[in-house]
Amino acid sequence: MNPARTLATAGRVLTQVRHDPRTVALLLVVPSLLVGLVAWLFDDTPVFQQIGPAMLALFPFIIMFLITSIATLRERRSGTLERLLSLPLSKADFILGYTLAFGLLAVAQAGIAVAFAVGVCGLEIDGSLWLLVCVALADAVLGTTLGLLASAFARTEFQVVQFMPAFVFPQVLLGGVLLPRDQMPDVLYAISDWLPLSHAIDALNAVAIDGEDAGYIAGQLLIIGAFALGAVVLGSVTLRRRTA
Template sequence: MSPRIYLATTGRILAQLRADHRTVALIVAVPALLLTLLYFVFNDEQRFSPIALIMLGILPMLVMFLVTSVAMLRERTSGTLERLLTTPLHRADLVVGYATAFAVAALVQGLVLVSVAHWGLGVETAGPLPWVLLVAVVGSVVGVATGLLASAFARTEFQAVQFMPLFIGPQIFLCGLLAPRESMPELLQRVSDVLPMTYAVKGLQAVGSQGDPTGDVLRNVAILALFAVGALALAALSMPRQTR
């Protein structure tokens, strides 16, 4: 990797994001709107708050997976990636540049989402609110990394979208949102142990129930970061120059 090329790549992707208002709205506004809709669906703050806290780890990961998988595939289908790779740009520069640019977007997304949840919808936590933001942002970065990895195996934008149920669906079922993981069969518990969304949920549940969740949060955030690094490394290795 070249620091100069990496920074130039990050700047280019950020500029593209700023110019794409629909994508910015999808990243920043849609998760908050969905959480607000869920508030009115439950119409009960006591039932809503625990679910809403978990959704702060799920919605960002889901949205960022979708956006980045389609965005990277568009680079390939348009021929942009093939042209870029004729320059000194390395695949790692591109993948890490994408991850950094979308991490900035994830920070904005997390700030909006956590603000709406806490001050707009009354979601309370036993632990400090910045821990919620940290888990939400790192979870978003995992969504970015897995989206980039999924895009390497898709030929069209429609195929990239089709990967979302495969990558995200099982995680939603097994992360502890619909049922406690402890009540699941042992096999499903073992599967959930290797899915990143599980650790986003565990980190947020720790913030929700503990006054000082520092140890639990940092442990789960570290595991999420390892997932992100691994997915980015695989994405850099498997990314084709173009889609035929």
């Protein structure tokens, strides 16, 4: 792994994204609009205050997963990755460069989404606002790394969408969005403990109600980080140079 090559890869990706206004809008604007739609849907009810933190985990996670996986897959299908790897660029440099680039975009995405939810939609946060941003950022980075991992196994953009039921939907169903995890059957609760999005939602809810100490939040962030790191390592090992 070479830091200069990793930074060069990240710079190339950010340049490509900057010249694609639709992708920029999807990354930075759409998550906030979806949060706003949920807030509007449950206007004059306490529901948004209950599920708002989970929405800050859900929408950025899904969008980062889709954008990252499709962008990485296109590098393989176009032959760009094969040409890059013929140079002194390792798979680790490529994966880490993509992770860094989309991680920086995730910083902007998380900041905008949290600011919109709190400042415009009226989401009430009893805990630290900066801690909420940190957890939302970790969640978006998690979506990025899982998207990189999914792209290593997909051959077409359609297959990336097909991976949604395997990578994303179980985490949405068991993450505590539809039903608090402590009210789930014991088996499903145990399964949800092994799904990273569950820990992101738990951490965001804990910050929102200021119901746990900083040690608990830090533990949840470490779990999210461990999942993200594992996805990066596995993605770099399984990444193919080209998709036939």
